[in-house]
Amino acid sequence: MTLPLILVIGGLVAWPAGYAIYLSTLNRRMTEFIGLTNFEILLESDSFRMVIFQSVFFAVTAVILKALIGFWLAHMLHHIPTKGQRKWRGMLLVPWVIPPALSTLGWWWMFDPSYSSINWLLNIFAVPSVPWLGEPWWARISVIIVNVWYGAPFFMIMYLAALKSVPEALYEAAAIDGATSWQRLRYITLPMMRNIISITVLFSLIVTFANYDIVRVLTNGGPRDLTHVFASYAFQVGILAGNIPRGAAVSLFMFPILGVIAFFVLRGINKRNREEA
Amino acid sequence: MSNNGITRRGAMRSGAGVVAAGALGAPMVHAQGTAGSLRFAFWDHWVPGANGALQQLAQRWGERNRVNMTLDFINTTGNQLQLTIAAQAQSRSGHDGISLLPWDPGTYASQLEPCDDVMGRLVAKYGAVNPVAEFLGKREGAWRGVPATAGTQTKPACVRFDLLQQHAGIDIRAMWPARNERGPTADQWTWDTFLRAAEACHRAGVPFGLPMGQFTDAVDWVGALFISYGARITDERGNPTIRGNQELRQAIDYAVRLSRFLPNDVWAWDDASNNRALISGRSALIFNPPSAWAVAKRDAPQVAENCWTVPMPAGPRGRYLAYLPYITGIWAFGRNKTAAKAFLEFISERESAELCSTMSQGYDIPPFLSMSDFPVWEREGPPVGTIFNYPLKAHQQATYSIAFSPAPPELAQQMYIRALNTQVIARIAQGGENMETALGWLEREITNMRRGG
Numbered sequence: 040m041t042l043p044l045i046l047v048i049g050g051l052v053a054w055p056a057g058y059a060i061y062l063s064t065l066n067r068r069m070t071e072f073i074g075l076t077n078f079e080i081l082l083e084s085d086s087f088r089m090v091i092f093q094s095v096f097f098a099v100t101a102v103i104l105k106a107l108i109g110f111w112l113a114h115m116l117h118h119i120p121t122k123g124q125r126k127w128r129g130m131l132l133v134p135w136v137i138p139p140a141l142s143t144l145g146w147w148w149m150f151d152p153s154y155s156s157i158n159w160l161l162n163i164f165a166v167p168s169v170p171w172l173g174e175p176w177w178a179r180i181s182v183i184i185v186n187v188w189y190g191a192p193f194f195m196i197m198y199l200a201a202l203k204s205v206p207e208a209l210y211e212a213a214a215i216d217g218a219t220s221w222q223r224l225r226y227i228t229l230p231m232m233r234n235i236i237s238i239t240v241l242f243s244l245i246v247t248f249a250n251y252d253i254v255r256v257l258t259n260g261g262p263r264d265l266t267h268v269f270a271s272y273a274f275q276v277g278i279l280a281g282n283i284p285r286g287a288a289v290s291l292f293m294f295p296i297l298g299v300i301a302f303f304v305l306r307g308i309n310k311r312n313r314e315e316a
Numbered sequence: 317m318s319n320n321g322i323t324r325r326g327a328m329r330s331g332a333g334v335v336a337a338g339a340l341g342a343p344m345v346h347a348q349g350t351a352g353s354l355r356f357a358f359w360d361h362w363v364p365g366a367n368g369a370l371q372q373l374a375q376r377w378g379e380r381n382r383v384n385m386t387l388d389f390i391n392t393t394g395n396q397l398q399l400t401i402a403a404q405a406q407s408r409s410g411h412d413g414i415s416l417l418p419w420d421p422g423t424y425a426s427q428l429e430p431c432d433d434v435m436g437r438l439v440a441k442y443g444a445v446n447p448v449a450e451f452l453g454k455r456e457g458a459w460r461g462v463p464a465t466a467g468t469q470t471k472p473a474c475v476r477f478d479l480l481q482q483h484a485g486i487d488i489r490a491m492w493p494a495r496n497e498r499g500p501t502a503d504q505w506t507w508d509t510f511l512r513a514a515e516a517c518h519r520a521g522v523p524f525g526l527p528m529g530q531f532t533d534a535v536d537w538v539g540a541l542f543i544s545y546g547a548r549i550t551d552e553r554g555n556p557t558i559r560g561n562q563e564l565r566q567a568i569d570y571a572v573r574l575s576r577f578l579p580n581d582v583w584a585w586d587d588a589s590n591n592r593a594l595i596s597g598r599s600a601l602i603f604n605p606p607s608a609w610a611v612a613k614r615d616a617p618q619v620a621e622n623c624w625t626v627p628m629p630a631g632p633r634g635r636y637l638a639y640l641p642y643i644t645g646i647w648a649f650g651r652n653k654t655a656a657k658a659f660l661e662f663i664s665e666r667e668s669a670e671l672c673s674t675m676s677q678g679y680d681i682p683p684f685l686s687m688s689d690f691p692v693w694e695r696e697g698p699p700v701g702t703i704f705n706y707p708l709k710a711h712q713q714a715t716y717s718i719a720f721s722p723a724p725p726e727l728a729q730q731m732y733i734r735a736l737n738t739q740v741i742a743r744i745a746q747g748g749e750n751m752e753t754a755l756g757w758l759e760r761e762i763t764n765m766r767r768g769g
Contacts, residue, residue: 066768067726067768068426073768076767076768077768080764080767080768083764084760084761084764085757085760085761086734086761152579152581152582152584152585152589153579153581153585153589153592153593153598154592154596170580170581170584171584172581172584173580173581173582173583173584174583174746175747178584258584259529259530259531259586260530261529261530261583261584262529262530262583262584262742262746263583263739263742263743263746263747264530264734264739274395275733275734276730278395278398278399278402279395279398279733280729280730280732280733280734281419281420281422281423281726281729281730282730283402283406284768285768
């Protein structure tokens with residue numbers, strides 16, 4: 040019965056992952072086994088250490104912002120009467136359903152170094168132009184803005200579903216006890232949503248760490264490699280610069296760290312589920 | 317079946333070709349196919365209609381040799397061509413031959429069929445190949461492909477002669493007329509003159525549109541600038557030559573000074589940004605093949621009419637012209653290598669190369685120096701003669717160059733893709749680092765790239 044599943048996992052997950060690990064242990068010409076040397080070389084590179092910083096900064100900042108905005112939007116929607124809720128929900132989901140490469144292109148037009156439409160609007164109000172993609176910190180902020188714009192609706196819809204599953208009776212009991220809205224949020228809503236928050240944050244963290252298209256389209260890693268994330272840097276080193284083993288090492292770099300995070304998050308969820316059962 | 321000249325196997329081959337071509341939506345050129353079939357992947361040309369030259373040539377050659385020809389045109393947007401090359405090399409299957417990007421013959425040398433026989437015959441017929449094409453195409457002691465005409469470009473200056481005259485007092489057409497001779501003031505076309513002109517145009521609100529980011533246009537022009545100062549960052553073996561390198565310091569110092577007169581967002585420009593700057597009339601000069609001018613011809617004729625293509629300025633060590641070739645390789649695992657070689661030889665003949673250059677409106681540059689006299693470069697306009705000086709010609713007294721040479725291609729490719737030359741400038745001009753710190757970073761990066769070879 041489980042044979043097809045084993046074949047799927049073996050063919051689509053285990054084999055590519057194993058092959059990537061194997062590649063990362065080869066020299067540039069892929070003729071010689073060099074163990075973990077590619078990882079060692081990467082860690083000694085100023086540029087790669089900057090990539091680690093930028094990837095962590097990008098993923099953590101974007102996930103926090105997506106979670107907060109998604110939570111806020113979900114609350115707003117939750118308090119709209121069910122009848123009118125659907126159209127708002129649909130509209131707020133639009134950024135999430137547009138293919139990211141396409142929507143990022145739209146953002147790129149708005150951030151364009153010379154012909155930015157956002158700058159055009161700012162100039163109307165006598166605000167000087169912002170070098171969105173040309174100045175390192177603005178470029179970093181720009182890629183985060185686009186990622187948050189794209190990802191926040193996912194958090195919103197997950198949190199909305201979680202909010203709807205919180206029993207109304209708990210809020211009624213809290214109201215009788217005279218709980219403030221902050222106390223209701225802290226002692227009822229958040230504990231009841233804890234599992235879904237953990238899963239969503241974990242899932243988004245993994246996906247955001249692996250993000251490629253936003254950086255590729257908006258900045259191509261520039262200026263001065265300061266906006267590169269693991270995926271865009273791996274592509275540049277592995278495919279464009281012809282060093283496939285080192286590119287594989289870049290792309291695998293976060294694998295153990297994310298694996299450990301995933302282990303603890305999922306273990307926490309299981310533990311809570313057992314306690315609640 | 318053999319009675320009518322078509323064998324069962326031949327019919328099967330033709331059928332398979334039709335299915336493949338239909339599935340890919342690629343142009344297929346039918347011939348009788350009794351000598352088998354060939355599948356080539358070429359770079360999808362920017363210039364509308366330019367792919368037609370290779371299609372015509374494939375049709376002609378296929379019919380003459382009874383080979384079924386299938387051509388796929390793969391563009392470089394989103395790095396599709398690079399991905400296809402990498403995937404085919406990994407899987408050891410795919411097209412018989414494929415357009416390779418400049419550094420690919422070095423990267424995939426062991427998987428490419430040596431083409432010394434083809435190149436030997438072509439060189440005997442047409443003379444020397446330009447040295448950059450040879451540097452890139454000849455790896456591990458053999459030609460690993462045939463330098464292509466289609467897609468190969470140089471990046472001279474495309475100048476708004478009216479704006480340069482008005483704001484910098486330079487008559488660029490008198491300096492570089494559309495004739496095989498230098499103007500009386502051609503010797504003054506140096507980087508020092510260029511800097512003064514850049515300052516004047518910047519003050520006038522039409523700054524030179526020179527990208528300083530991490531795309532090829534930026535890397536190429538900065539590469540030519542460096543070489544014209546004699547500034548090399550490695551030797552032929554890839555050893556960094558950064559410490560005590562006065563030429564490198566001079567070149568970087570010059571580029572930092574020049575960057576003050578460029579638009580302040582050039583650090584984020586891509587390969588299309590300089591084209592847009594010219595076409596929109598906001599820039600007096602860019603370094604580019606004539607594609608920007610060709611688009612202006614369609615979209616902003618008043619701009620195109622005032623454009624004139626001239627060589628890059630000269631530095632203390634001479635005048636260099638950024639050159640970016642395609643090389644067509646034949647996979648060692650290809651099935652019909654003899655026919656593939658014959659086809660590549662055919663499309664490299666003078667008549668074939670001229671067809672490519674003509675149909676690309678002069679964009680394509682043949683690898684043989686003897687082929688820089690096609691009438692297309694004299695004829696094209698407006699203004700007539702505007703791209704006369706696009707290919708390198710003897711009177712320009714210049715040399716083709718590619719950034720990061722003479723480093724071994726496997727290292728040069730990494731430095732090129734990472735745009736180390738523009739990055740070192742950016743670290744000083746934009747990042748506020750001093751020269752020592754920036755050069756220290758450059759040396760560490762190169763040392764790091766060389767490890768794990």
